[in-house]
Amino acid sequence: MHKTTFRTHTCDELNTKNSDEKVTLSGWIMRRRDHGGLIFVDLRDRYGLTQIAIDPTKIAEANDIKIESVMQVKGVVRSRPEGMINAKLKTGEIEVVAEEIKILSTSKTPPFEIDSDKEVNEEMRLEYRYLDLRRTRMQRNIIVRHKVIKAVRDYFDKNDFVEVETPMLIKGTPEGSREYLVPSRLYPGKFFVLPQSPQQLKQLLMVSGFDRYFQIARCFRDEDQRGDRQPEFTQVDVEMSFVEAEDVMSVNEKLLIELLKEFAPDKKLMNVKLPRMTWKEAMDKYGADKPDIRFSLEIHDITDLVSGSGFKVFSEAKSVGNFVRGLLIPGGATFSRRELDEFEASAKSYGAHGLIYMVYEKGGIKSPILKYLKPEEVDAITKEFGAKEGDTVLICSAGFKVVCETLGHIRLVCGDKLNLRDKNVFAPLWVIEFPMFEWKPEENKLDASHHPFTAPMNEDVDLLDKEPEKARAKAYDLVLNGVEIGGGSVRIHDPKVQSRIFEILKITPEDAKLRFGHLLRAFEYGPPPHGGIAWGIDRFIMMILDEPNIREVIAFPKDQKAKDLMMGAPSEVPEKQIKEANISINLKS
RNA sequence: GGGGUCGUAGCUUAGCCCGGUUUAAAGCGCAGCACUGUCACUGCUGAGAUCGCGGGUCCAAAUCCCGUCGGCCCCGCCA
Numbered sequence: 324m325h326k327t328t329f330r331t332h333t334c335d336e337l338n339t340k341n342s343d344e345k346v347t348l349s350g351w352i353m354r355r356r357d358h359g360g361l362i363f364v365d366l367r368d369r370y371g372l373t374q375i376a377i378d379p380t381k382i383a384e385a386n387d388i389k390i391e392s393v394m395q396v397k398g399v400v401r402s403r404p405e406g407m408i409n410a411k412l413k414t415g416e417i418e419v420v421a422e423e424i425k426i427l428s429t430s431k432t433p434p435f436e437i438d439s440d441k442e443v444n445e446e447m448r449l450e451y452r453y454l455d456l457r458r459t460r461m462q463r464n465i466i467v468r469h470k471v472i473k474a475v476r477d478y479f480d481k482n483d484f485v486e487v488e489t490p491m492l493i494k495g496t497p498e499g500s501r502e503y504l505v506p507s508r509l510y511p512g513k514f515f516v517l518p519q520s521p522q523q524l525k526q527l528l529m530v531s532g533f534d535r536y537f538q539i540a541r542c543f544r545d546e547d548q549r550g551d552r553q554p555e556f557t558q559v560d561v562e563m564s565f566v567e568a569e570d571v572m573s574v575n576e577k578l579l580i581e582l583l584k585e586f587a588p589d590k591k592l593m594n595v596k597l598p599r600m601t602w603k604e605a606m607d608k609y610g611a612d613k614p615d616i617r618f619s620l621e622i623h624d625i626t627d628l629v630s631g632s633g634f635k636v637f638s639e640a641k642s643v644g645n646f647v648r649g650l651l652i653p654g655g656a657t658f659s660r661r662e663l664d665e666f667e668a669s670a671k672s673y674g675a676h677g678l679i680y681m682v683y684e685k686g687g688i689k690s691p692i693l694k695y696l697k698p699e700e701v702d703a704i705t706k707e708f709g710a711k712e713g714d715t716v717l718i719c720s721a722g723f724k725v726v727c728e729t730l731g732h733i734r735l736v737c738g739d740k741l742n743l744r745d746k747n748v749f750a751p752l753w754v755i756e757f758p759m760f761e762w763k764p765e766e767n768k769l770d771a772s773h774h775p776f777t778a779p780m781n782e783d784v785d786l787l788d789k790e791p792e793k794a795r796a797k798a799y800d801l802v803l804n805g806v807e808i809g810g811g812s813v814r815i816h817d818p819k820v821q822s823r824i825f826e827i828l829k830i831t832p833e834d835a836k837l838r839f840g841h842l843l844r845a846f847e848y849g850p851p852p853h854g855g856i857a858w859g860i861d862r863f864i865m866m867i868l869d870e871p872n873i874r875e876v877i878a879f880p881k882d883q884k885a886k887d888l889m890m891g892a893p894s895e896v897p898e899k900q901i902k903e904a905n906i907s908i909n910l911k912s
Numbered sequence: 913g914g915g916g917u918c919g920u921a922g923c924u925u926a927g928c929c930c931g932g933u934u935u936a937a938a939g940c941g942c943a944g945c946a947c948u949g950u951c952a953c954u955g956c957u958g959a960g961a962u963c964g965c966g967g968g969u970c971c972a973a974a975u976c977c978c979g980u981c982g983g984c985c986c987c988g989c990c991a
Contacts, residue, residue, distance in 0.1 A: 354951075354952080354953095356949090356950050356951065356953050356954095357947085357950095357953085358947055358948055358949070358950065358953075358954090359946065359947040359948070360947075360948040361947090361948040361949065361950080362948095362950095363949080363950055363951065363953085365951070372951095374950085374951065376948095376949085376950095378948085390941090390942095403949085404949070406949095407949060407950080407951090409950095409951055411951085412951080415951085432922070432941075432942060433922085433923090433941090434922060434923075435922075435923050435924090435941090436922095436923065436924090436940070436941065438952085439923085439924090439940080439941095439952090441923080441924055441940085442924075443923065443924080444919090444923085444924090444983070444984095445983060445984060446982075446983050446984090447923080447983095449983090496991095498991055499990080499991030500989080500990050500991070501989085501990085519990090519991085520991095522991090544990060546989055546990045547913095547988085547989060547990080549985085549986080549990085550984090550985070550986090552990070672915095672987080761991095770991070771991055772991080773991070774991045775991070777991095828991095872984095882983075882984090883983070883984060883985085884982095884983090888983095
């Protein structure tokens with residue numbers, strides 16, 4: 324298939340049709356089975372495996388056959404003898420009888436086995452990433468990644484989007500995540516930053532009239548790592564002109580469905596037309612802005628139901644702005660005391676004072692608050708949740724954020740415990756109508772939930788003056804199985820609205836000019852109404868491949884502490900370079 | 913910044929709770945020998961570990977304690 328100077332075929336191609344052909348293969352020595360008078364070698368390349376049969380009496384180099392060395396074989400294809408066919412192997416009907424072998428390069432014994440699926444220490448894998456990438460899992464992942472990105476490119480191209488490369492060395496706009504800095508040689512004391520996203524550039528491209536833009540964009544964020552976060556990651560960045568939220572969503576959901584059908588054909592797709600769920604509904608029912616809707620276990624609000632209760636935490640909730648909410652866990656009566664304690668502990672870690680259980684046992688209900696509740700209240704709660712014998716209801720009373728986070732978390736934990744989060748199901752949806760702002764108590768001001776260029780919903784523009792915290796945005800997140808795989812918004816193109824938003828965010832006009840001057844100036848020259856989205860494509864590929872960590876889908880990732888263990892970066896650089904960069908190092912001891 | 917967890921031959925792990933019957937064990941890999949039909953070849957033989965590092969307790973430490981370094985997971989953070 325890929326005939327080159329060093330080979331006539333790749334290691335997956337040969338079959339009985341090639342019998343008696345003279346061929347040349349090149350690849351890595353994966354296994355050697357030495358029978359004395361006959362040696363078998365499994366020769367591996369990216370495409371597959373071919374068995375080579377070597378007669379050591381005829382071939383002197385047979386002594387040099389060492390695992391993971393690179394070997395070229397010239398020989399003749401032979402059908403395997405009766406009963407010697409390996410059905411597990413694509414090339415299992417034949418073998419190549421070596422007439423001449425040449426070791427093209429030798430390999431030291433690798434630090435871990437390439438030919439094995441067993442888990443290897445992460446440090447080792449990252450240090451020897453080039454060897455880790457030889458293993459089948461990583462070969463598969465990187466190739467699937469390529470294919471997904473290719474499909475994304477083709478899709479947008481087909482739909483008239485233009486891919487534009489935006490610069491990596493840009494101006495810092497302290498807002499949002501911490502940026503990687505690049506000192507300037509020519510301008511002492513000044514810095515470029517690496518983009519945390521091409522956000523402003525793509526909006527400028529709309530001003531330029533490109534109408535439909537996309538980019539497979541590398542982004543950088545100098546923040547701490549998680550299993551699904553790397554300092555350097557790839558975003559499928561999209562922006563469109565003359566659109567409202569629905570236009571952006573429909574283009575992107577078609578792509579999502581195409582990708583899921585092509586790359587995860589064995590999974591059950593819960594929705595082909597994605598549901599739109601408001602942020603409010605997501606928070607109320609699922610306790611999260613990225614709900615996992617593969618299972619229900621919905622949160623119920625019983626604040627009003629228990630407002631007359633003898634249990635003060637319940638009866639006083641409303642007057643202090645708290646919510647009393649709970650979850651019905653079908654079959655939850657089997658949870659052990661220890662499990663219930665764990666739920667309570669995690670509730671406390673989210674800032675709740677406690678978590679109340681009502682276990683519907685055979686003889687009746689077991690609950691620490693039973694003595695405070697009137698029988699009709701107990702009945703009302705039972706009815707509200709639809710609880711029956713064998714179930715458990717977990718109730719939490721706290722402020723909106725805490726009650727959502729607590730129950731949202733416990734919902735997922737219970738979903739896991741009850742095996743409701745089916746790995747073979749994909750349940751995508753859109754979460755829409757996010758609040759424009761989020762209150763930042765530590766800074767005593769409102770912050771943009773999405774970013775400061777997000778447009779408010781038309782019907783909420785008036786709220787900006789009166790109750791900005793109630794205003795909703797034309798923002799949308801693409802959520803898959805409880806994971807946010809993309810997010811975007813319709814942007815503000817009206818300078819008046821934009822300056823009002825800056826005011827609310829306590830960004831002064833001078834400040835705005837300093838940080839976003841380029842964008843504001845551009846918007847004086849006819850910006851079209853526009854909006855867009857960015858996909859975290861690494862995360863999406865991770866889900867397609869059922870991989871638990873983003874590192875598994877990135878060829879050369881950083882470790883948990885953002886180091887490159889293979890290259891040894893970051894590293895010190897020669898004094899000369901420091902000088903030229905016009906910076907001085909002042910280490911805190 | 914905080915919490916959790918792990919660190920024992922090249923790799924993967926057992927032993928650690930409850931210190932001494934352990935000359936620190938096993939599988940894989942590696943080296944040597946034998947073998948013409950294997951495909952995770954097989955059989956035999958062998959080398960390979962001061963148990964991450966430093967300190968402490970103890971007659972005695974892989975095992976208990978303190979510190980430290982490193983990997984991973986989580987919280988904060990990620991407009």
